[in-house]
Amino acid sequence: xxTEENAFGELIQDYIVECLPLAEQVGDAFVQLERRWQExxxxxxxxxxxxxxxxxxxxxxxxxxxxxxxSVAHALEDVCALLHADPARxxxxxxxxxxxxxxxxxxxVRTAVQKPNPRPAAQFVKVVRTFLDRRRSGRGATKRTxxxxxxxxxxxxxxxxxAEAGDSSSSVVRxxxxxxxxMLEVLGEGMIEQAAVAELYRGLARKMGxxxxxxxxxxxxxxxxxxxxxxxxxxxxxxxxPVSAVFDRFPRLxxxxxxxxxxRVQVVTSGGDIPLDKAVLDRLSEPLVxxxxxxxxxxxxxxxxxxxxxxxxxxxxxxRASSESGRVVIRLSDDGRGLDDSKILAKARSLGLEIxxxxxxxHSLIFLPGFSTADRVSSLAGRGIGLDVxxxxxxxxxxxxxxxSRPGRGVTFTLNLPLTLAxxxxxxxxxxxxxxxxxLSHVAATVRNEVDMIHQVNQKGVALWRGDLIHVSDGGxxxxxxxxxxxxxxxxxxxxxxxxxxxxxxxxxxxxDIVVKSLDPTLGRPEVISGTTILGDxxxxxxxxxxxxxxxxxxx
Amino acid sequence: xxxxxARSGADALLQFADELQQQSSSAEAPSVxxxxxxxxxxxxxxxxxxxxxxxxxxxRVTEITRVPQARRHVRGVTxxxxxxxxxxxxxxxxxxxxxxxxxxxxxxxxxxxxxTLGILVDGVSQVVKLPVSTVAPAPEEVLSASxxxxxGVARWxxxxxxxxxxxxxxxxxx
Numbered sequence: 001x002x003t004e005e006n007a008f009g010e011l012i013q014d015y016i017v018e019c020l021p022l023a024e025q026v027g028d029a030f031v032q033l034e035r036r037w038q039e040x041x042x043x044x045x046x047x048x049x050x051x052x053x054x055x056x057x058x059x060x061x062x063x064x065x066x067x068x069x070x071s072v073a074h075a076l077e078d079v080c081a082l083l084h085a086d087p088a089r090x091x092x093x094x095x096x097x098x099x100x101x102x103x104x105x106x107x108x109v110r111t112a113v114q115k116p117n118p119r120p121a122a123q124f125v126k127v128v129r130t131f132l133d134r135r136r137s138g139r140g141a142t143k144r145t146x147x148x149x150x151x152x153x154x155x156x157x158x159x160x161x162x163a164e165a166g167d168s169s170s171s172v173v174r175x176x177x178x179x180x181x182x183m184l185e186v187l188g189e190g191m192i193e194q195a196a197v198a199e200l201y202r203g204l205a206r207k208m209g210x211x212x213x214x215x216x217x218x219x220x221x222x223x224x225x226x227x228x229x230x231x232x233x234x235x236x237x238x239x240x241x242p243v244s245a246v247f248d249r250f251p252r253l254x255x256x257x258x259x260x261x262x263x264r265v266q267v268v269t270s271g272g273d274i275p276l277d278k279a280v281l282d283r284l285s286e287p288l289v290x291x292x293x294x295x296x297x298x299x300x301x302x303x304x305x306x307x308x309x310x311x312x313x314x315x316x317x318x319x320r321a322s323s324e325s326g327r328v329v330i331r332l333s334d335d336g337r338g339l340d341d342s343k344i345l346a347k348a349r350s351l352g353l354e355i356x357x358x359x360x361x362x363h364s365l366i367f368l369p370g371f372s373t374a375d376r377v378s379s380l381a382g383r384g385i386g387l388d389v390x391x392x393x394x395x396x397x398x399x400x401x402x403x404x405s406r407p408g409r410g411v412t413f414t415l416n417l418p419l420t421l422a423x424x425x426x427x428x429x430x431x432x433x434x435x436x437x438x439x440l441s442h443v444a445a446t447v448r449n450e451v452d453m454i455h456q457v458n459q460k461g462v463a464l465w466r467g468d469l470i471h472v473s474d475g476g477x478x479x480x481x482x483x484x485x486x487x488x489x490x491x492x493x494x495x496x497x498x499x500x501x502x503x504x505x506x507x508x509x510x511x512x513d514i515v516v517k518s519l520d521p522t523l524g525r526p527e528v529i530s531g532t533t534i535l536g537d538x539x540x541x542x543x544x545x546x547x548x549x550x551x552x553x554x555x556x
Numbered sequence: 557x558x559x560x561x562a563r564s565g566a567d568a569l570l571q572f573a574d575e576l577q578q579q580s581s582s583a584e585a586p587s588v589x590x591x592x593x594x595x596x597x598x599x600x601x602x603x604x605x606x607x608x609x610x611x612x613x614x615x616r617v618t619e620i621t622r623v624p625q626a627r628r629h630v631r632g633v634t635x636x637x638x639x640x641x642x643x644x645x646x647x648x649x650x651x652x653x654x655x656x657x658x659x660x661x662x663x664x665x666x667x668x669x670x671x672t673l674g675i676l677v678d679g680v681s682q683v684v685k686l687p688v689s690t691v692a693p694a695p696e697e698v699l700s701a702s703x704x705x706x707x708g709v710a711r712w713x714x715x716x717x718x719x720x721x722x723x724x725x726x727x728x729x730x
Contacts, residue, residue: 189638434622479624519623520633522642522673522726526625532633532640540621540633540640 012112015064017174019109022053024249026076027102031251034095035266042087050080057105068121069108075128076101082132097131100124103252177278180239184422187235188515191228191423195512195536197221232513236420239279243321243330244272246285250292254317257296264303264314265296271321276328277420280397284330284417287390291332291413292317294387299336299411309408311335326441327399328419333412339363339405347371363403367391397421398439398530400496400547416496424543426514428535429492430507432481435541437514437533438503442546444495446508449488454504463502465493472502478528478549499550512536516543590688592710596717597664598679599647599655605684605710605717612665612672614681617657631676634663641665643674646725649705668722675726686712691719 029046036043054077061070079098083090104124108116198221205214251267258265276284300306300315307313318333341362348355348365356362365371369388394401399417418424418441426437427446447453447465454461454472461472472491477484488504495501514533519526530545594605595614620632620643631645631654643663647655655661655678662681663674690712705725710717 192638481622481624517640520640520642520671520673522627522644522671523623523630523633524625524627526623528624532621532623534635534638534640538635539619540635542621542623542633 012064014174015060015066016109016112019057019060019069020106021245022057023102023106023109024252026050026053026057027099027106027252028248030095030098030102031255033090034092034099037090037095038092042090047080047084051077051084054080057109061109064112066108066112066116068116068118069105069112071125072101072105072108072121075125076105078132079128094131097127099252099255101128103256175238177239180235181279184235184239187228187231188423191232191513191515192534192536192538194221194224194228196538198225199536229513232423236277236423239277239420239422240275241278241281242272243274243276243281243328244269246281246288247272247319247321249285250288250317250319253289254292254296257293258300258315261297262302263296263300265300265317266314267317267319269319271323274321274323274328275419276321276417277422279421280328280417280419283393283397284415287393287415288319288330288332290387290390292319295332295334295336295411299334299338301337305337324416326419328417330415330417331412332415333410335410338407338409338411339366339403341407360404363405366403367401395545395548398545398547400550402497414497422516424514424516424533426512426533426543427492428509428512428541429475429490429505430509431475431479431488431505432483433506434479434481435509435535435539436475436479436505437512437541437543438492438494439543439546440511442494442496442550444493444500447491447493447502449491449504451487454491461502461504463491465500465502468500470500470502472504475503475505478503494546494550496547496550501550503544503549514541514543591685592688592691592719594684594686594717594719595664595681596684597662597675597677597681599650599677600652603715603717604677605719606664606666606722608683610666610668610722612667615663615665615674617661617663617676620657620676634674636665636674641672641674643676644726645676646720647676649725650703666722668726673726675722684712684717686710686717694718 029050033043033046036046054073058070058073058077061067061073076098079094079101083094101124104120108121201214201217201221205218208214210218247269250269254265254267295317296315300317301309301311303313306315316335318331320331320333322329322331341359344362344365345355348362351368351370353365353368356365366387367390369386371386371388391401394415394417397417398421399415401416402414403411404414405411418439424437425440427440427443429436429438445465447463454463456462461474462469463472470493474484475488476482488506490506490508491502491504492508493500493502512535514535516531517533518531519529526545527548528545529542530548531543532540533543535541592605593608595608595611596603596605598604615636618634620634622632623630626632629644629646629648631643633640633642635641641663645654647653655676657676658678660679662677662679664677664681665672665674691708691710694706694709705721707719707721710719
């Protein structure tokens, strides 16, 4: 009995994994179709592939004995078939019906594990029947045959579907993501072990000089390293998903949010094909939902207000992904009213914060705990979480978030994220005989420190670097090694966006690909450290949280 | 990498216990009534005991890496066969000064709920079985609110073993 239940449990997970994206694609297509129809475009090429997707959902639902999603998918299929045959009925009413149905379908698929309430599905099917009947009474029998034929045809996979399915059966395998995690973990161990053997080799070479045998060993090690590197590339590739996997869900969300507030908002996305590690993507969705909700609910004005301000009645929400020097940058912008500086000032004063003179710094206050919740909560926008939670999640992913606001013109949030969480190209440095890994993507330069290079301004180290003055802090003080030194031999310039900072270190040990191990909660929540790793000699080193160190809010 | 061959923690512990048993064969008590199965270790001059069920293994101290801004009682992290293990110093939780690491120092790897962590101890550990009847509550004068992690004191074979509640000792905020 239990095994049966388990098998079913896994099957139902498979069902959700397969059908949920399909249902979401269908929902998005309906939202797009609504717009196209309003613009007088028939949107045939959008409508055509929907039948196959709905049919797959219907078939899989039937297989699992899930009546509700099956009947909803079936009803949507019928509506699509009708609209396909009769372009005259492609109007707002039809679009609203389709969008409502797809919302219901997504919900039913998502919650397939639970026993669903059959009422909503039954109600929807009834509404669809009325919709279809109205048409039927108005038209002749030929179209009806068409519908019947259509229905019969759907009992068997359509040629397009066969093509789609053929693709998946021949070369695509579905793998539990945990297996990919495990693969990466083992690969990481392999890389550490390779580094350990390389370390042993160097010890031997120092002791005995490079003999022929040792030279062979060196070559074998180099070749092993290259192979592992290639393997890493392949493993990482299997973990990548296009950003659109998350982006695709937003047009529908925005539509719902906007409609509930009698607003009109269009979503413009670009860079959906930019790849990102699934582990990053999964955790990115919630912060993005929060930011988008904020924009639609608070940022973008009502049509009236926009009209008075000389803006188009319809607001625009931009979601743009791009790839920038090994990292992924996501920009979320709206053309709404922008941040309210006076409100931020008032809030900052009430919290007893120091008021920054610079507008950009003033705006970055909204990411502080307790800042954005009070005024901006609404049932949809808030769920009680503030922008500080968003910023925290982004930081935990090793990323940064910045906000730029122009009064009356809108707000842009810029998220700068690592491509992956697992393997980090790093610079290994030493401070007071402790070794640390600095993510290479944040290292702008390493500088040999000379006497009189670093000046003290307001008790803070300042150096001239590439024509600019940058703050240089002591690595020992930053990391609490117990000795603050005014002189160390090097400093590492870390940078991200327009933020830069120097950190004094004693030695630069070299570049290394490290396998990131997350911080054990037993350790507490250190601010300067984002994780740990095992180095070639088997010892543990901490990874500097460069994103957080670069954050203006952190002094020292 | 660690030179220790991979073997299960329990094996290592049992072998270790066997060695100790051979050293002091008098350590076996006549079994009467319910017994406590403990791993004991030394901190300063006192002997402490924790239930053997919570102990995964006992290892020698390899290098422990300090973690900046970690909680006060955290000594650092160490590499336990490719896994990163947080090592806590219960001495500071007990108001003792931090330990010097000596060749006798050990890390007792314990599992509490789903967490695995290491406890740095001064002396060689031992596995003992002793009758529950030897355990008495600790004298009230030595207990305070902050010492509620002491569950009792066992007097056994002219030894005094202080019994610890690891959950209370380790999972508290500092």
